[in-house]
Amino acid sequence: MDYGGRHMLKRRIKGTELEVSAISLGNGFMAGKTLEDKFDLLDDYISLGGNLVDSALIYGYDAEQGLSRSEQVIGEWMRQRGNRGRLLVSTKGAHPYPIGNPKMRLSGKEIREDLDKSLKTLGVECIDLYWLHRDDPDRPEEDILETLTGCVDAGKIRVFGCSNWSADRMAAFNEAARKMGRNGFAASQPCFSLLEVNSEALRPARMSGMDHASLTYHQQTGMAAIPYSPTAGGLFAAFERSGEDPLKTGIPANRVNYQVEGNAGRIARTLQFARERGLTATQAALAWLMAQSFPVIPIIGTKNRDHLKEAAEAVEVVLTPAEAAWLADAE
Numbered sequence: 001m002d003y004g005g006r007h008m009l010k011r012r013i014k015g016t017e018l019e020v021s022a023i024s025l026g027n028g029f030m031a032g033k034t035l036e037d038k039f040d041l042l043d044d045y046i047s048l049g050g051n052l053v054d055s056a057l058i059y060g061y062d063a064e065q066g067l068s069r070s071e072q073v074i075g076e077w078m079r080q081r082g083n084r085g086r087l088l089v090s091t092k093g094a095h096p097y098p099i100g101n102p103k104m105r106l107s108g109k110e111i112r113e114d115l116d117k118s119l120k121t122l123g124v125e126c127i128d129l130y131w132l133h134r135d136d137p138d139r140p141e142e143d144i145l146e147t148l149t150g151c152v153d154a155g156k157i158r159v160f161g162c163s164n165w166s167a168d169r170m171a172a173f174n175e176a177a178r179k180m181g182r183n184g185f186a187a188s189q190p191c192f193s194l195l196e197v198n199s200e201a202l203r204p205a206r207m208s209g210m211d212h213a214s215l216t217y218h219q220q221t222g223m224a225a226i227p228y229s230p231t232a233g234g235l236f237a238a239f240e241r242s243g244e245d246p247l248k249t250g251i252p253a254n255r256v257n258y259q260v261e262g263n264a265g266r267i268a269r270t271l272q273f274a275r276e277r278g279l280t281a282t283q284a285a286l287a288w289l290m291a292q293s294f295p296v297i298p299i300i301g302t303k304n305r306d307h308l309k310e311a312a313e314a315v316e317v318v319l320t321p322a323e324a325a326w327l328a329d330a331e
Contacts, residue, residue: 008049009315011295013224016159016186018128020088022290022315024052024226025308026301027070028059033303038073039080044305046083048312054226054299055122056092056133057114058099067121075123088128090226091118092163092189095133104136104206108147115151129226130157131189134206135165141176149182161226163189164206167213174221185223189299190214192227194266194285194327195235195258202257218294230289230298231311232258236281239267240274269327279317280310284327287317291324 009022025045027038042053053074060069071091078084093114094106105114111132118127130151132144151157162170162185170185177184190210191197197209208214210227218225231237235258274284289296300311319327 008051008312010051011224011297013129013159013186013295014222015183018088018159018186020052020224020226020295020297021050022297023050023286023311024054024090024297024299025050026228026299027053027055027074028301035073035076037303039077041303041305041308042074042077043081044308046086048309050312051086052088052090052129052226052297054090055118056095056131057118058092058095058097058133061097063098067117071118071121075121079123084124089122089124090129090131091122091127092131092133093118100205104134104139106132106134106136106139106144108143108150111144111147112151115156119156126155126158128158129186130160131163132160132165133163135162135169135208137166137169141169141173142180145173145177145180145182145184152183159183159186161185161187161189163228164191164208166208167211167217170214170223171217174223187224187226187295188214188218189226189228191229191257192225192289192296193230193232193258194270194288195232195263196266198257198259218292222294224295224297225292226297226299227289228299228301229257230300231282231285234282236267236270236285240271240281265329266327269329273323273327277317279314282307282310283314283317286311286314287319288324288327290315290317291319291321 010019011022012019055070055074057068062069094111096103096105148160170188174184190208191202192210199209199211202209270281270284274281286298289298300308302308
């Protein structure tokens, strides 16, 4: 398979040797697609210059076999293509299952068990970027750090990050790492887009958005963010297609996860900016993320090859600081 393709801008994750393509491809949203379709999308991503594929043990989790269908697809694709050496593999563990189970799973035993499952399913000896999918605030940072650094020392993980952790917990964890003379979280994976999230809607699932405290922490530390839902679950495209007032109902059901009423100004300015620059609203929203003062590598979760190409083209869009500030204005 020839992956001559395009060159995509790379971002260095601070404190690591990882050179990550400007967008990542998520693999949690491929239900209903054939294996050929999934391989085609992965092939397209590599041809566009991408190098970071993201998954999770819970994505398409098969309880009977104890494995992730998403990781299984990625592992088989890498085996058939022989391309492991040109990829950065990212996956997540320590998520309660079945989904909705209130019991958190961040003991050392549970983290190691999940990691070993992912390594086996993916068919790799080491995961480049391993994420803790959920937090358990009652578990001491030092205990979690000891487990993760043990996995690094064993050669099973290169670097690790956190998904859906609060700013306070990220700061406490990284401070514990500093005191122990170890590396802390290299990056976070929050719900983050140009639209402000509705924290109350995310809380029952123990998900976390890029709130003001988290944004400030990333700005102050320079820690990378590799966010999910960077296009607000398709809301920008929906508003662009419909031409409706964003305050009206009937827009996709996932609007409940976002402060749509409070984001009306941002939506209107994004649509205006996109028209003026000859972009789609989705591209404008992605360009805003990539214009932050710290590295932001959006995870594109799509089944559609054209949508993937649209996202890749957003990498070329450069916003001035004034444009980025104008788009994010709450007024």
